[in-house]
Amino acid sequence: MKHLLSTEDLSRANAIRILDTAEEMAAVGDREVKKLPALRGRTVVNLFFEDSTRTRISFEAAAKRLSADVINFAAKGSSVSKGESLKDTAQTLAAMGADAVVIRHWASGAPHRLAATDWIDAAVINAGDGTHEHPTQALLDAFTMRRHWSKLAGTRSAGADLAGMRVAIAGDVLHSRVARSNVWLLRTLGAEVTLVAPPTLLPIGVEKWPCAVSYDLDETLEKGVDAMMMLRVQGERMNASFFPTTREYSRRWGFDDKRLRALDSLGLKDTIVMHPGPMNRGLEISSAAADSHRSTVLDQVRNGVSIRMAALYLLLSGDTREPAGPAFSAAAAAPATQAGAADMAAPYSHQESH
């Protein structure tokens, strides 16, 4: 795994390795000194062609906790806005010795271009490209779901997948990189996914995706849901006739107070409500739902740092092999106590044994 570009081509073994490594990283966040020396002397560039303070600071915190040097390159107001090409920007970063480039771009496929061309040799992490993918978001969502699912089952989350979990994703699937990344990753991890959206906000071709599709949120809830993920709906979609009014959208596809209560009456006491943020309270999710005990919104933010630490660590630690087999999960679960775990995803084995 040299780059993290999409979840479509992420193997189950690598997905679980990232989730397990993130569990270890999360433990670092609970310590008094929230910092590891793992990436000391390495340079991570946050290359953002599109505003996203939330994602950028999450990656920045992740890289800093791993002791990497972080350069934030916001393409707005830079030479890029004066016509510098992606190629020139990439070559400039290469000349400055970037080891990893975290790229957010409005154009689908821009991270693939960086990875496929010889413009730059660094590891590339897709931090959201157009309406294509946002793999670290899907990984942090899966991480959040896995913790919940394991807790319900009374088992450890390390090494586990999401087999049997029923996940509904509702909202603007057509324009959502979060939905795409989640569909592929959740399939890989064994969850059962249902997309819920107005027909206008589903892509032509969605019928080939490994998931169910529904136009009816209430019916989907009645069938039983373990995680309900709401997607952000952008107001400008209304002007393009994707739906008549925001109120009609909210009534039919929003997770409102009525549907929050429906979870109780349907006996779905353990169902969690997720949102990648930023939320439009009152549009796709009501305030009561966003602030309820079911909401994992802040857990998702917290887990985002752990996932991004894991991704940076695994891509820059030089261990690019596929894991050997099932024995790996156990090893990664407790790297500090396993002899010979140094070649595994063991961030603090470096620190503690050298």
Place this chain on the structure above:
Amino acid sequence: MAEQQQNASNSGAYLIRGAAILGGAAEDLLIRDGLIAGRGQDLDAEGAGVRDATVIDARGLIALPGMVDIHTHLREPGREDAETVETGTRAAALGGYTAVHAMANSTPVADTAGVVEQVLTLGRTAGWVDVRPVGAVTVGLAGEQLAELGAMADSRAHVRVFSDDGICVSDPVLMRRALEYVKAFDGVVAQHAQEPRLTAGAQMNEGEVSAVLGLAGWPAVAEESIIARDVLLAQHVGSRLHVCHVSTAGSVEIIRWAKSRGVDVTAEVTPHHLWLTDDLARSYDPVYKVNPPLRTDADVQALRAGLADGTIDVVGTDHAPHPSEHKECEWAQAAMGMTGLETALSVVQHTMIETGLMGWADFARVTSTAPAAIGRVPDQGRPLEVGEPANVTLVDPAARWTVDPSKMATMGRNSPFAGRELPGQVVATFFKGHATVLNGELNTPYRYPADAVDAGPAGRP
């Protein structure tokens, strides 16, 4: 005087030995003074009154009428960093062409007699092929007001094909008027069928692949709805319509239906739409970005069947060179278009002939006879018979070669076939009896008589 100059700079006589005429029986062809002077078994150059004829051993080669491209972007005037008439027509000659239709979307747009005459003169000065300027339908391709179609038709460029290619004439009233108006001079409107509202921001074929890639979709219906409208308009006003670069199975069906009703419509398919599919976009490499976009395999198969059964009349390259900086970028930022002049013959051989869908006589029809007829090009697309103009292409169908865009004559490096092994190679091209290509390499351009460069149709004073 003019005759002497022509003889001084243009090559003399050629005796082509044993070429399979249109892929049929092997015969000799004698080329002299711009004409086919003899055809038959064991022609004797001396006996036919030709001394010093250059003999070409063409055993194993196929003789075809010089290819005519109905759809070429030569970029000059205005984008000489992408292509010039000189480089584009060198590429055409190497690809087996003796005539190309230069699309109107230059800068300035070819929407006046002055610009089309400039392109005509550039073509004659280059001398590699017959450059037939296409006139814009609307002023500045803006879709608002008819350009002076009559002035372009009456100009030295003798324009007969009018197109806003790159942009659809989407206004139904304007399209109707254009179709009606060109009847006055036997013109044809070549439509770029793309409903603009359905394709705002479109990046690739809308379907299974675009759904995964998150690239804005260009739905088939945006092409088909315009074609359906236009064939009905052409029927209503009794005019001649040509549909550029048909790309979908549904379009083939609509055109087949229109022809069965007697509508005077012709249609074109590009080599790349006969082979490549939208799966290639998964690489996000903009070399595969083109308009209309690459479609699905079902579309490819329908286009091949349509070309084989005559629903689609011609192969047009839509040769669209771009400087590398317009392709070395994000997909959404990249220019649309692919080069095609130097690969068209091979791609058609691969997709249509080696699949058994067509023979070489059909190839001659779709690459020469039919496009010359659509463009009303004199002296092109003629039978290989004694007394006809000697526009002839010799092809080695057994050759195999690997596409290397850096070695092409076009300035464009944006070939989607880069690295692929293709069958068939142009060995020689004769334009007005002069060898523009010999032994698979550029020879020398045809030199028009001094007073013909600025003369009327076909370079005849």
